[in-house]
Structures are given as structure tokens and as C-alpha cells.
Amino acid sequence: MVKYSRIALLLFADIICINFAYILSFLLRFEFDISDPFWGYFASYANNLLFITAVKLAVFWALGLYRSLWRYAGTEELVKIVLAALAATAAAIVYLEFTQQFFPRSIYIYSCILDIILLGGTRFAYRVFRDFRNPGTFNSFVLGFGKKKEHGDEISKVMVVGAGDAGATIIKDIKQHPEYGKRVVAAIDGDPNKLNRRIAGVKIMGDHYAIRQIARKNAIDEIIIAIPSANKKAIQDIVNECNKTRCKMKILPGISDLINEKVSISKLRDVDIEDLLGREPVQVNLREISGYLEGKIVMVTGGGGSIGSELCRQIARFRPRKLIAVDIYENTVFELAGEMKTAYPQLEFEVVIASVRSKNRLREVFLKYKPHVIFHAAAHKHVPLMENNPKDAVINNILGTKNMIDLADEYAVEKFVLISTDKAVNPTNVMGATKRVAEMILQDKSTRSRTSYSAVRFGNVLGSNGSVIPIFRKQIERGGPVTVTHEEITRFFMTIPEAVQLVIQAGAMAQGGEIFILDMGDPVRIMDLAENVIRLSGYVPYVDIDIEITGLRPGEKLYEELLLDEEGIEKTAHNKIYVGHPLPPTPALSELLEQEGMCVEDSVRGITFMKDEEVKDWLQNLVPNYQRKK
Numbered sequence: 001m002v003k004y005s006r007i008a009l010l011l012f013a014d015i016i017c018i019n020f021a022y023i024l025s026f027l028l029r030f031e032f033d034i035s036d037p038f039w040g041y042f043a044s045y046a047n048n049l050l051f052i053t054a055v056k057l058a059v060f061w062a063l064g065l066y067r068s069l070w071r072y073a074g075t076e077e078l079v080k081i082v083l084a085a086l087a088a089t090a091a092a093i094v095y096l097e098f099t100q101q102f103f104p105r106s107i108y109i110y111s112c113i114l115d116i117i118l119l120g121g122t123r124f125a126y127r128v129f130r131d132f133r134n135p136g137t138f139n140s141f142v143l144g145f146g147k148k149k150e151h152g153d154e155i156s157k158v159m160v161v162g163a164g165d166a167g168a169t170i171i172k173d174i175k176q177h178p179e180y181g182k183r184v185v186a187a188i189d190g191d192p193n194k195l196n197r198r199i200a201g202v203k204i205m206g207d208h209y210a211i212r213q214i215a216r217k218n219a220i221d222e223i224i225i226a227i228p229s230a231n232k233k234a235i236q237d238i239v240n241e242c243n244k245t246r247c248k249m250k251i252l253p254g255i256s257d258l259i260n261e262k263v264s265i266s267k268l269r270d271v272d273i274e275d276l277l278g279r280e281p282v283q284v285n286l287r288e289i290s291g292y293l294e295g296k297i298v299m300v301t302g303g304g305g306s307i308g309s310e311l312c313r314q315i316a317r318f319r320p321r322k323l324i325a326v327d328i329y330e331n332t333v334f335e336l337a338g339e340m341k342t343a344y345p346q347l348e349f350e351v352v353i354a355s356v357r358s359k360n361r362l363r364e365v366f367l368k369y370k371p372h373v374i375f376h377a378a379a380h381k382h383v384p385l386m387e388n389n390p391k392d393a394v395i396n397n398i399l400g401t402k403n404m405i406d407l408a409d410e411y412a413v414e415k416f417v418l419i420s421t422d423k424a425v426n427p428t429n430v431m432g433a434t435k436r437v438a439e440m441i442l443q444d445k446s447t448r449s450r451t452s453y454s455a456v457r458f459g460n461v462l463g464s465n466g467s468v469i470p471i472f473r474k475q476i477e478r479g480g481p482v483t484v485t486h487e488e489i490t491r492f493f494m495t496i497p498e499a500v501q502l503v504i505q506a507g508a509m510a511q512g513g514e515i516f517i518l519d520m521g522d523p524v525r526i527m528d529l530a531e532n533v534i535r536l537s538g539y540v541p542y543v544d545i546d547i548e549i550t551g552l553r554p555g556e557k558l559y560e561e562l563l564l565d566e567e568g569i570e571k572t573a574h575n576k577i578y579v580g581h582p583l584p585p586t587p588a589l590s591e592l593l594e595q596e597g598m599c600v601e602d603s604v605r606g607i608t609f610m611k612d613e614e615v616k617d618w619l620q621n622l623v624p625n626y627q628r629k630k
Contacts, residue, residue: 010065010066011057013122014056014065017118018057018115020114021114021118024110025107025114026045026107028110029104029106029110045103051095055095056092059091060088060119063080063084064080078120081120081123082116084119085112085116085119089111093108154181156181157183157185157219157221158174158182158183158185159184159185159188159211159214159218159220159223159224160184160224161189161223161238162189162225162226162252163187163199163204164189164226164227164229166227166228167187167199167227168199168200171199171201175201182222185218185220186205186220187202188205188207188208188211188214189207192207208238211223211245212241212244215245220245221247223245223248224250224252225249225250225251226252227252235251250270253269271536273469273532273533273536285508285573288505289505289508291508292373292508293315293318293320293373293504294318294320295321296372296414297322297370297371298322298324298371298372298373298375299323299324299326299365299371299374300323300374300375301326301327301374301375301378301404302326302327302377303324303326304325304327304329304332304333304334304336306496307377307500308375309332309333310499311503311504312325314497314500314504315504316344319347322350322369323347323348324350324352324369325349325350325351326352326356326365327351327352328353328355328378330353333351334351337349337351350369352365356401356403356404357395357396357399357403362404362407366407366410367411372414372415373414373415373416374408374415374416375417375419375503376416376419379396379397379400379419380434382431383423383553384554387429387553390616391607391612393434394430394434394607394615397431397435397437397438398604399601399604401438401441401442402601404416405442405445406445408451408453409449409450409451412450412451413451414451415451415510416442416451416453417503418438418442418455420435420457422457422458422459422492424436426625428626429554432626433616433619433620433623433626436623437589438455439457439515440585440586440622440623441585441593442454443513444585444590451512452511452512453513454507454510454514454515455515456503456506456515457515457517458492458494458499459491459492459493459494460493461493461494461499462493462495462496468529469529472530476545479545481545481546481547482530482533482547482548483549484530484548485526485549485551485553488525488527488558489526489552489556490525490558492523502518503518505574505577506518509573515579515580516577517577517578517579518576519575519576530547586624588621588622592622616628
């Protein structure tokens with residue numbers, strides 16, 4: 001009902017505007033001299049008044065002037081008014097010519113110009129009136145810049161970083177929606193030509209280096225980063241500056257995430273730790289990947305884990321014939337099965353509960369599914385736990401991997417990709433040493449098998465089970481302290497999706513025997529990471545939440561490496577993937593492998609009767625650069 005009332009009101013206003021435009025046009029044409037020439041033409045207009053008005057209204061209706069929401073009128077609506085006025089004037093001329101009547105040409109010009117002014121004026125006057133009633137715009141200026149109560153809620157003072165199209169849209173969106181409880185009082189942009197100018201009525205006060213000063217001066221409560229086209233490094237710099245304030249932060253997703261979607265405040269998300277890595281999105285060769293996954297039977301071991309489950313999600317996009325997730329732990333893989341059924345209802349997705357330790361059980365699985373491609377992600381990975389449980393680390397990470405490698409050869413698997421770790425390089429812990437042995441077994445097998453074996457080595461993944469970020473967040477929820485093992489400890493970090501994308505890409509590039517090393521960017525100081533997580537949680541480090549140094553854990557390094565000195569490194573076709581040269585197995589490992597696996601199995605069974613230190617001695621014999629910390 002309200003809608004039709006507004007349309008009726010607009011129609012009534014337009015009738016008045018159309019006719020007032022003609023009357024004023026006649027007066028202007030005859031210089032306000034209402035003698036005979038004036039009355040002669042005006043009488044002709046009066047006789048056709050109803051028809052001319054009806055023709056113009058019909059044109060306005062056809063061009064959608066009564067379907068726009070004039071509360072949000074902008075440039076698009078102004079263009080529509082101009083076009084509608086021109087078309088309506090042309091239609092009126094056609095009507096008059098058809099009825100063999102005419103007015104002086106200047107009347108048509110004057111009436112068209114006046115139509116634009118009057119039609120636009122009434123509609124924009126309505127918007128100004130609505131804006132004036134809106135507590136987020138004009139009257140916020142009149143009432144002052146402090147916080148004020150509106151319906152019992154405080155108005156948050158907002159700074160928008162980015163004075164481009166996206167920033168303007170966010171500012172307008174906030175102004176038009178008082179229910180958000182926000183008011184933009186400052187804008188920031190790196191373009192010096194924009195300094196002290198205004199965007200959507202908001203002054204551009206400086207560049208991102210002035211964020212802290214401007215936020216303090218204007219008592220800013222919230223900062224919105226609205227630069228979807230900016231690269232990750234630029235966003236990282238801006239977020240670091242914002243972190244120096246105590247303001248809440250929101251960010252607009254990148255342009256790739258906003259394709260076909262309009263910029264609005266609803267698209268804002270919290271600033272996350274990933275925004276502080278300064279990493280550009282991974283680009284993969286979809287054609288290469290599709291070539292070895294599409295229509296194939298793909299198996300992922302450790303399918304319920306952080307890496308394994310993400311592998312399943314991303315592999316599913318490439319339309320495999322069947323996808324099998326193998327895991328010993330049923331809960332996480334059960335949840336994954338439900339997720340995959342919803343996201344990919346056409347995909348044949350099967351869950352197998354099995355341990356990579358049991359070769360007989362694995363042989364049943366291989367016999368049933370006959371996989372073409374295997375991603376082996378099953379492993380024990382927690383460094384301190386494996387230091388105290390070295391036997392289990394050897395059985396799972398070495399014997400389990402050996403079982404998978406042997407069966408892949410036996411059942412003529414096309415590609416086998418081992419998920420390895422930077423901790424396998426000059427290992428200082430049991431976990432790293434077992435993964436290095438797994439790499440060497442794989443490289444040895446690749447020299448005498450038709451299966452293409454390769455390993456992919458990378459560092460920590462943000463948000464994975466047991467990784468540092470979730471631990472920090474839990475500690476913050478408990479009120480602190482946040483614990484860091486050493487002030488100078490650093491780690492390489494990637495997000496789970498980008499690590500998995502590169503693993504899949506490396507699998508496409510593998511020929512056999514390679515160890516691919518992912519470009520992890522610059523190492524991140526864990527102390528800095530802890531401080532940033534605290535800030536992003538809305539607290540101040542060392543004031544609200546303390547940070548406690550606990551000392552290095554058993555087997556833990558200060559700095560991680562991605563490459564052995566002797567491996568060398570070569571570029572690949574992908575700018576984030578490198579490859580190390582294959583190395584022959586050590587004499588001790590060669591001797592262990594001589595009897596095609598039986599010797600390894602016997603030896604692993606033998607370690608169950610050893611003491612933990614003897615197991616570490618056994619590992620050191622296989623991996624000479626294993627730097628044990630006693």
C-alpha cells in the first residue's frame with residue numbers, strides 16, 4: 001500500500017512539474033510579455049494539455065522513473081531522468097506534428113531543460129529530506145561528533161581506509177542505514193591528490209601512516225579497510241598500522257571474492273591472521289590438474305585431518321570418478337563425508353576406516369578400489385608427542401608410508417604424492433627424522449617403479465589441528481597468558497587451502513623422485529604472531545593479555561629450513577614451487593631396503609623391544625644429519 005501511495009504522489013508531482021515547465025517555457029520564450037503571440041501559442045498548449053501530459057507520463061513510466069528507490073538516488077538515476085526528459089520531449093513533438101500543431105522550437109528546449117531540473121529536483125529533494133531525518137548523516141554533524149544514544153545503542157565512530165569506489169559505497173551504505181549504529185567520520189587514502197578532499201561527504205584526512213594519529217584524534221571505534229583491489233602486501237602494511245590502535249577492524253574481501261557481487265557493509269568480515277602474512281593468492285594451472293585427476297580414482301590417506309580433508313574438498317572440484325578418504329579416526333572423516341555429500345552430491349565419495357600400519361588391510365583396500373592417484377597425508381606430526389613416543393612415530397610414519405609405497409607399486413598406481421614437512425630438513429626431532437626416512441624410501445622406490453613418486457615439503461599451516469593459532473586463541477579465551485617457547489623462534493606459515501592447492505599442482509608436475517618445496521614466503525616471528533592474535537582478539541598485549549616465555553620444547557628448532565644444502569634447488573614452471581635434486585639413500589638405509597621391505601618390517605618390529613633412546617640411535621643411523629638434542 002505504501003508503495004502505491006508513493007507512486008501516486010510521484011505521478012501527481014510530475015503532472016505539476018510537466019505543466020509548470022511548459023508555462024515557464026512560454027514566459028521565458030516571450031520574455032514575460034503576455035500579449036497576442038503569447039496567448040495564441042499558449043491556447044494551443046492548453047487545448048493539448050491532457051494529451052501532452054499523458055504522453056510524457058507514459059514515457060516516464062516506460063523508462064522506469066516510478067520503479068527506482070529514490071531514497072538511494074545517485075548518478076544512475078540522474079542519467080535516467082535526463083534520458084526520460086529527452087524521450088518525453090521527443091514524444092510530445094511527434095504527437096504535435098502528428099496533429100499538425102507546433103510550438104516555437106525554443107519552447108521544446110526550455111521545457112526539456114526544465115523537466116530535467118524539476119523532475120530531478122523533486123526526487124533528490126525527497127532523498128535530502130530522508131537523509132536529514134537519518135541520524136547517521138546531516139544531523140550527526142549538527143549534533144556534534146561525540147557518541148550519542150539512539151534507541152539505547154551507542155553510535156560507533158568509523159574510519160574507512162580506501163577512498164575509491166568501494167570506500168564510497170561503504171560510506172553511503174552506512175549513511176543510508178542508521179540501524180547499523182555507525183557514523184563515518186574520517187577516510188584514509190594513499191593518493192596524495194585526494195588529501196583534504198571529500199568522499200561521500202567524509203573528509204580524507206591522510207594516508208595509512210597517519211591511521212594511528214587520526215584514530216586517536218577523532219576517537220575512532222572501528223576501522224573498515226575497503227580496498228578490494230589491493231595486493232596482500234599492501235593490506236598487510238595497512239593492518240599492521242591499524243593494529244597500533246585499539247579499534248575494531250573489518251575488511252572488505254578481495255576483488256576475486258566479490259566478482260558478480262555488490263560491495264556492501266554485509267560483505268565485510270573480521271580481519272584475520274591470514275591478512276598479516278602478506279601472501280598473494282595461489283594461482284594454479286587448472287588444465288594440468290584436471291588432466292591427472294578428472295575421471296580418476298583418487299585416494300587420500302589421513303583424509304579426516306586438516307590437510308587430508310582439504311585435499312578431498314579441492315580434489316572434488318576436478319571431477320574425479322571416485323574419491324576415497326582413508327583414516328583410522330572415524331569422527332572427523334564422518335563429518336567430512338556429510339560435508340562432501342552436501343557440497344558434491346554427484347561425487348562418489350567413500351570413507352575407509354583403516355590404518356596405514358596394517359599392510360593386509362591396505363591390500364584389501366587397494367584390491368577393492370584400484371586407485372590411480374594417491375595423496376599420502378596420514379602421519380603422526382606433533383613434535384613433542386613424538387619425542388616421547390618414538391616407537392609409534394617410526395611405526396606410523398616410516399612403516400605406514402612404506403606400506404603405501406609398496407602397494408602403490410604393486411597395484412600400478414599412476415601418481416603417489418607424499419605430504420612431507422620442513423622438519424625433515426636437518427631434523428632435530430623424531431618426527432622430522434621419521435619423515436626424512438619416508439622421503440628417502442620414496443625416492444629409492446621411484447628408481448625402480450613405473451609409479452611416479454614425489455614428496456611435497458612445506459611448513460606450518462594456519463588453523464590446522466594443533467597449530468599455534470588455535471592454541472593462542474584458546475589461551476586468550478581463558479584470559480592468558482599466551483605462551484611462546486622462545487623470543488626469537490620463527491616459523492614458515494601457509495593457509496591450509498593454499499598449501500593444498502600447491503600440493504595438487506606439484507602432483508601434476510611430478511615425473512618421479514622429486515621433492516617439491518613450496519615457497520612459504522618470509523618466516524614469521526612467533527612472538528609477533530602472538531601479539532597480533534591478541535590484538536585481533538580485541539586486547540592489548542602485555543596489558544590485557546600477558547605473553548609468557550616457556551623455553552624450547554624437546555626436539556624444537558629456533559629456525560626451520562626447507563632444503564638440505566646438498567639437495568640444491570631448481571625453479572619449476574610454477575613461481576611458488578621449487579624442486580630439490582634426488583639424493584641416493586644412505587648406506588644404512590640401502591642395507592635396510594635390500595630385501596624389498598621385509599628387512600624394514602622386521603627392523604621396525606624389533607624396535608618395539610628397544611628403549612626410546614635406542615630407537616633414536618636407530619634413526620640417527622638412517623639419517624646422519626639428524627641432530628639429536630639430548
